[in-house]
Amino acid sequence: MFERLFKLSEKNTTVSTEVRAGFTTFLAMMYIVPVNASIMSLTGMPFDELITATAVVTIIATILNGIWANTPVAMSVGMGLNAYFTFGLVKGMHIPWQTALGIVMISGLIFLALSFTKFRVWVLESVPVDIRRAISAGIGMFIAFIGLKGMGVIVDNPATLVTLGDFHDPKVLLGVFGFIVAATLFAYRIKGAFILAIIITSIVAWILGLGELPEGIISMPAGIGDIAFHFDIKSALTLSLLPVIMTFLITDMFDTIGTLAGIGMRAGLFKKGSREIQKTLEADAAATVIGASLGTSTTTSFIESAAGVEEGGRTGLTAVITGLLFITTLFFLPLYKAIPDNAIYPILVMVGVLMFSELKNIDFSDGTVAVASFITAVLMPLTYSITIGISAGFVVYLILAVLKREFDKINIGTITLALIGLLAFIFH
Template identity: 60%
Template sequence: MFKLKEHNTNVFTELSAGFTTFLTMMYIVPVNGFILADAGLPMEAVVTATALITILATLFSGLWSNTPIAMSVGMGLNAYFSYGLVLGMKIPWETALGIVFLSGILFVILSFTNFRVWIMTSIPMNLRRAISAGIGSFIAFIGLKQMGMIVDNPATLVSLGDFSKLEVQIGVIGLILAFTFYSYRIKGAFILSIVITSIIAWTFGVGSFPESYLSAPASIEPILFKLDITSALSLSLLPVIITFLITDMFDTLGTLTGVGTRANLFQENNKDDKSLQKTLEADAMATTAGSLLGVSTTTAFIESASGVEEGGRTGLTAVFTALFFVGTLFMLPLFKAVPGNAIYPVLVVVGVLMFTELGKINFEDSDLATSAGAFLIVILMPLTFSITNGIAAGFLVYTIIKIAKNQYKDLNVGILAITFISFLAFIL
């Protein structure tokens, strides 16, 4: 079924690769619980739903596409869901889930067409890299804010936090540990930093040691099928729906490109290779299913690369990863006891990793339109607490400068369509 011999692998190698992928992305279960809880969703239900969608999406991905790609709730869009939509735009979380559902439906429809090729060829690579870097700066800013390392200031808008507070110091320790472990490429670097930081915090009285470590999974009834699709069907929310769609698509394609290069997957010169198309289809269907369970956008995880480095080459790696995640369903007491400042440093490190995409843009050879567009995308996402605003401003400025310089050959239907939607984002 998985064609192990054809991919020069075996069951034991796939098992080892699946466990490695599990260790590197296990952090998403407690982290997503904290992030969506800030939007008002019950953390217990979110933790269970996150584990469930990770199991289901990764299992489906492995069986459907036969690739070692694991899937879970995407970092970046979950932060945008909570802090941009619910807390920033005052959109009820039920409506926000409706937005995720609609973007997922659109992704499902488009994943069965050539839209993927069209959108990738329409939007300049430099702007796509700027979007990734902008999301990185956005979630890093959120992490620093949640840790208290950055606070609001009526005179300067933001200023440095009070580092004499024990909670902030715990966050600094967590940040140092996360950076250190990741720089040494330790398997499970993030979950290891969370565990050690939590123990330090509990020792010094920030939170308390869990009374128990395992329990039955919490019910997801409070968030199951609670999405409000009717309210999401609003013209004013169209730019947000498109933002979720495009960001998920870029995120997934970027991840698959990076992982595929290492595993010799998704080769464009092989017309019989349908794995990319099937992985995109799995991603789209997982996003739609996730919104029904009560979580934000699901996407392919770059942590899948760790399993590939261990030799994982087929969907059996993803199947094993999904099976290992079953254990997280029973770890709620442990996840609930974790202090917030042991969790939020992970957002900062992930943000830094995404921000490095900016280094791939050659600003010396780029024209003003690209430089200005990329700059506004990156700077406005954290400053306005909105991925939508960053993308909208970037594409508007890019198109305006191109038109002003009569460089119409650099504009196409795709860019003009996104520019028009960007215009709607501001006037609506």
């Protein structure tokens, strides 16, 4: 059965190898369940229901991709856009979380429709690869800034906007400890480094009395009736929110394409024009629609899938195993609820480190690219808005290309994206 469905011999792999790879991917990304729930619950959405929704979305999306696309790529709620959902839209722009879910739903529906067209190719050809890298790096800085602020390492200051926090505060020191643990485990390439860091930091917090002990270990999953199908599309369909919708759409596409490129390079998968890439994009888009329906922000492919690929995973069976293992996370609610915030926020900083590393691939010898990339990346954390960063980057890139008469860098795509970007400033 497995051979017929996943073509194991054709991919030069075995069931045992795929199972081991799926377990490895699960360990690498299971942190997303408590982390996403902690982030999105700050919007007023119930934490218990977000745990269930995140786990269910991960299960459905990952198994869907495994069967539909037959690729070893796991999917879940994307880091970066979940932070933007919470801190940029709900807290920053004071948009109700129902409207924010409507924005995610619209972007997902557009992505799903466009996944069956040549639009993906058009976007890839329109947006310079270096700007795409700058977007990833900027989101990394945005997430890290949120993590450092949440830890108390960075605090408000009326004179300088931000300054160093109080390192006499035990909770701040706990966050620093959590970061050092996560960074050390990551540096040693320990499997499941992030979830291990959360566990170790939580145990230290419980021992030192910096967090409440869990009331239990296992419980039945919480229902999701208060968040499922509560998206508000009508309120999201305004001209002022068009740049935000485009931000979610473009970022999701770039995340997925970048992830597939990274995984493909490691394992020799996804050759140019491969049908597997197209079907993975289709599954990713469908997953975002499912996620918005169940009450989570944008779902995307996870780069942690590379951990499973390095273990030998080559087919969708790896993803199916990963998805099935996530069923276990539905029953650990008491443990998740007892995790201190400062065991979670250091993981945001580490995810920021991973995304920020894209800067090394940008060609800063090109003046137009250098300035546009810098503006894109820097404005995201400084304005607390991924939309502003992306919009400014497109606008600056187009202006500089015109002024330098670099008309080979200009096409209908760059013009269109720059015009949409202008809306972000007009309606800000």
